[in-house]
Amino acid sequence: MAPPNVTRKLAAIVAADVAGYTRLMEANEEITLKNWWESRQTIIDPTIARYGGRIVKHTGDGFLAEFLTATEAVRCAIEMQKALAKRDIGLNEQAPFLFRMGINLGEIVDDEEDIYGDGVNIAARLEQLSEPGGILISKQVFDHVDGHVPVNLISLERKWFQVRKTCVSYNNSTFGVLF
Secondary structure, eight states, rough: OTTTTOEEEEEEEEEEETTTTHHHHHHHHHHHHHHHHIIIIIIHHHHHTTTTOEEEEEEEEEEEEEEEEEHHHHHHHHHHHHHHHHTTTTTTTTOOOOEEEEEEEEEEEOOOSEEEEEHHHHHHHHHHOOOTEEEEEEHHHHHHHHHSSEEEEEEEEEEEEETTTTTOEEEEEEEEEEO
């Protein structure tokens, strides 16, 4: 039985994590944790709030955030990536603190504590495919932000994602964000 406050809704989801986090922790746990906490305090949390998003959860070395619109999600991700890259200047070049981000627009299930569903799963898969310091967006996001964000969006290729145990595949074009 589902909890009483479960809702379905359409949302833009940003999935992000630190590229090479395990390697960074093994090399210097103290500095890695300091960089993570400073990134959250000074860049990630305030930027997400400024764009009307909410952090649903932190995942150790990353986060999952929800936005009302795809445009605000992409604008937020671009601003975060630019600020994080600027912050990286002067950090140890052997251990850059780069985030990968994936953004999808889809239906989700929200139980007030967490979010679930294909909309979330696809954002997470896009994040895994993103280059360190980069952003990948789904075709659904592209269709909503094209012409509304001041960056170049480039089509990368068609990807197939298995998002159900029943082996139903999800066909989705992916787009990179050049900023």
